[in-house]
Structures are given as C-alpha cells and as structure tokens.
Amino acid sequence: MVELTVWSPAKINLHLEVLGLRPDGFHELAMVMQTIDLLDALELESSADAAITLECDRPGLPTDGSNLIVKAAELLRLRSGLPELGARIRLRKRIPVGAGLAGGSSNAAAALVGLNALWGLGLGDGDLHALAARLGSDVPFCLAGGTQLCFGRGERLEPLLPGASSSLxxxxxxxxxxxxxxxxxxxxxxxxxxxxxxxxxxxxxxxxxxxxxxxxxxxxxxxxxxxxxxxxxxxxxxxxxxxxxxxxxxxxxxxxxxxxxxxxxxxxxxxxxxxxxxxxxxxxxxxxxxxxxxxxxxxxxxxxxxxxxxx
Known part of the structure; x- marks a missing residue:
C-alpha cells in the first residue's frame, strides 16, 4: 500500500558558464537553472525489515545501491541514527535517463523529502540541503527548484524572484x-x-x-x-x-x-x-x-x- 507519493521534476539550464577549476578538482560554474513540469513519481511505503528496496517501471535502470535514490535513502537513515528504518520505493519514470535534465538528482532529492516525512524524522531544509550536496551537485537545486542562480559545483543557490518566467x-x-x-x-x-x-x-x-x-x-x-x-x-x-x-x-x-x-x-x-x-x-x-x-x-x-x- 502506497503511503506517500513524491513528485520529482526535471530541470533545464537557462545559462551554463564554466568559469575555471576549483581546488577540489571540480569545475566552478555559474548557472541559471529552471524546474519544469516533466515529472517522475516516487511511491513510498514503510518496511519493517530494515531493508531499502527500489523498483522501477523503466527496464534497464539500475535499482541497486548504485542508484541515487538508494544512496539518498541510506544516507538519510545513517543521519537519523535509526538503522531499523526500512522502505519500499517504486519509481514511475517519465524523465529521460542520461539526458542533462537532472532526473537522477531530482529522484534523490525526492527520496530525501519523502523518507524524511515517511520516517517522521523532522529534518529541516538546511539539514536536507547538506545531505543533498553530499549526493550530487544538482541535488540541492532539485530540492528547492524554481528559478535559481547556481554557483560553486551547482550547490550554492540564490533564488530569483517568485514568478519569474512563469508565462514561458x-x-x-x-x-x-x-x-x-x-x-x-x-x-x-x-x-x-x-x-x-x-x-x-x-x-x-x-x-x-x-x-x-x-x-x-x-x-x-x-x-x-x-x-x-x-x-x-x-x-x-x-x-x-x-x-x-x-x-x-x-x-x-x-x-x-x-x-x-x-x-x-x-x-x-x-x-x-x-x-x-x-x-x-x-x-x-x-x-x-x-x-x-x-x-x-x-x-x-x-x-x-x-x-x-x-x-
């Protein structure tokens, strides 16, 4: 029985500028990213067996520990200090894979938000942002969404005015x-x-x-x-x-x-x-x-x- 559904939107880049190299070896970026309403859905239910399992309706998409959804779930459980927590996750996939649309990053962000609610952890936006930044450069943006300036590797966000470009x-x-x-x-x-x-x-x-x-x-x-x-x-x-x-x-x-x-x-x-x-x-x-x-x-x-x- 599905207990929670989380909608996971794609993004596009309205600006992507490569500035140079950072001391950590990543590229320093200056971007404007925009959430669009091309959506995946994560369906979540709690599990009593301390297992985290993932199913997907897209054949060939990995559902093991290499998937960012599973990584997000395991990271959140570790942060909670409650190793007995488990979940069954089903991904209904509409965003193309490997497309430059941050589908995997958005799915990871959705797992953080959904499991935080499902498990009753009560983590705030700042805690979730910190976990998101550990999972990938686009994951913090996918948590917040909208129209944002994104700096650093992409994890440093500066939101633009609400309603910007809403007619586009x-x-x-x-x-x-x-x-x-x-x-x-x-x-x-x-x-x-x-x-x-x-x-x-x-x-x-x-x-x-x-x-x-x-x-x-x-x-x-x-x-x-x-x-x-x-x-x-x-x-x-x-x-x-x-x-x-x-x-x-x-x-x-x-x-x-x-x-x-x-x-x-x-x-x-x-x-x-x-x-x-x-x-x-x-x-x-x-x-x-x-x-x-x-x-x-x-x-x-x-x-x-x-x-x-x-x-």
Missing amino acids: AVLLIKHPAASVSTPWAYGRFRDLRGRSYLSGEEAFERRREALRRGPLLQALPQPGPLPTLRNDLQAVVEPEVASVREGLALLRGLPGSLAVAMSGSGPSLFALFAGQPRALAAQALLAEDLGAAGFESWVCGFRASGVMLEP
Missing part, C-alpha cells in the same frame, strides 16, 4: 538513442578552452556578479524577447553529437521561439515560447520532422518549486 513554456526534445557523458563533456571543454579559465575567487565572483546583473535575469520576469542563452558545454557537444546538431537545427527553424539551447551536458534540447499554446503549435509543426528523425518531444511549463509531496 518549453518544447523539449531528445533522441532516445543519444547519450552524452558529463565527465567527457567537461573534459573536452577543458581540453579546448582550459587556457581561458579564470583563476581565484575574486575572478569567479566578478563573473557571478555579471550574471546577476546581466541581460538574461533582466529579461526573464518580462514578457518578450530573451537574449541568446549560453551553455558552454553546447559548444563542445554540438560538433561531436549528430542528434544534438540535428535537433538544434530543427528548433532554430521554428517561428516564434524566444530562445534555443541544450540543457546541461545534453543531449536534451529545448526552445522557449511565450505560453503553452505557442509551444504546442510548434510541437505540432515539427511533429513530422521529429518523428522522421526519431526524436521524442514534450511540452512543459515552468515550475516555481522543486520536489513536492503529494497532498
């Missing part, structure tokens, strides 16, 4: 056979652009402030045109991945789109429109070409929050 809609496409390794994308970017990396906190902060005051954040709350979206990884992925090149060409040819970009390290691609009717019309206009090229597509709205317990 997304036409999202992905070829199901395409995949991009995130470590490869960052490594390739470093090989090609590493000589131009910034160095030191002062230089990083100047770029953060430029983003805070830049044209994208000025334009987002307003109806109308958007500046060209920046994704530094797109510059290295697009030449190497045929489906990314083909998909971007299809989206760039659409009338009425406000901006076109790749999300994260890809290979998911999106176009933004002023409202869902225009995004749906664009999807219909492209339907034949998308089908011929083998792409899947979704029309999504922007969400003002991240993972959410079903009322």
Whole structure:
C-alpha cells in the first residue's frame, strides 16, 4: 500500500558558464537553472525489515545501491541514527535517463523529502540541503527548484524572484538513442578552452556578479524577447553529437521561439515560447520532422518549486 507519493521534476539550464577549476578538482560554474513540469513519481511505503528496496517501471535502470535514490535513502537513515528504518520505493519514470535534465538528482532529492516525512524524522531544509550536496551537485537545486542562480559545483543557490518566467513554456526534445557523458563533456571543454579559465575567487565572483546583473535575469520576469542563452558545454557537444546538431537545427527553424539551447551536458534540447499554446503549435509543426528523425518531444511549463509531496 502506497503511503506517500513524491513528485520529482526535471530541470533545464537557462545559462551554463564554466568559469575555471576549483581546488577540489571540480569545475566552478555559474548557472541559471529552471524546474519544469516533466515529472517522475516516487511511491513510498514503510518496511519493517530494515531493508531499502527500489523498483522501477523503466527496464534497464539500475535499482541497486548504485542508484541515487538508494544512496539518498541510506544516507538519510545513517543521519537519523535509526538503522531499523526500512522502505519500499517504486519509481514511475517519465524523465529521460542520461539526458542533462537532472532526473537522477531530482529522484534523490525526492527520496530525501519523502523518507524524511515517511520516517517522521523532522529534518529541516538546511539539514536536507547538506545531505543533498553530499549526493550530487544538482541535488540541492532539485530540492528547492524554481528559478535559481547556481554557483560553486551547482550547490550554492540564490533564488530569483517568485514568478519569474512563469508565462514561458518549453518544447523539449531528445533522441532516445543519444547519450552524452558529463565527465567527457567537461573534459573536452577543458581540453579546448582550459587556457581561458579564470583563476581565484575574486575572478569567479566578478563573473557571478555579471550574471546577476546581466541581460538574461533582466529579461526573464518580462514578457518578450530573451537574449541568446549560453551553455558552454553546447559548444563542445554540438560538433561531436549528430542528434544534438540535428535537433538544434530543427528548433532554430521554428517561428516564434524566444530562445534555443541544450540543457546541461545534453543531449536534451529545448526552445522557449511565450505560453503553452505557442509551444504546442510548434510541437505540432515539427511533429513530422521529429518523428522522421526519431526524436521524442514534450511540452512543459515552468515550475516555481522543486520536489513536492503529494497532498
């Protein structure tokens, strides 16, 4: 019997800038991330056998200890100091896997929120954020959601005004056979652009402030045109991945789109429109070409929050 359901939304990157290397070996990033209403669902029930089990309706997705959901559950149980806690978790998967949409990170965030409630632990937002940062760079954002500036590895969040871009809609496409390794994308970017990396906190902060005051954040709350979206990884992925090149060409040819970009390290691609009717019309206009090229597509709205317990 399902005791709790947690909704787990995807994200897109409205800005992804690689600033340089951090002392810990990770890249220092300056990003704007946005939650969208493409949702997975985690169904949770308590277990009396101190076991944490995961089932998924997507064949081939690992459900053992390598899955971030299981890692999140084990980390939360360890934090609780109650080794007798157990749970049965079922994942209903709609977000494409390995798509640059933070589906796995969002699922981990949903596990933290859901099991915190299921087990009655009463951990606050700060505690959950700290656990999320240990699980992965995107997990803290997926907890909070909405429209956020994300710095550091992605775990340092600065929320933007509620309601920013709430009227925008997304036409999202992905070829199901395409995949991009995130470590490869960052490594390739470093090989090609590493000589131009910034160095030191002062230089990083100047770029953060430029983003805070830049044209994208000025334009987002307003109806109308958007500046060209920046994704530094797109510059290295697009030449190497045929489906990314083909998909971007299809989206760039659409009338009425406000901006076109790749999300994260890809290979998911999106176009933004002023409202869902225009995004749906664009999807219909492209339907034949998308089908011929083998792409899947979704029309999504922007969400003002991240993972959410079903009322």
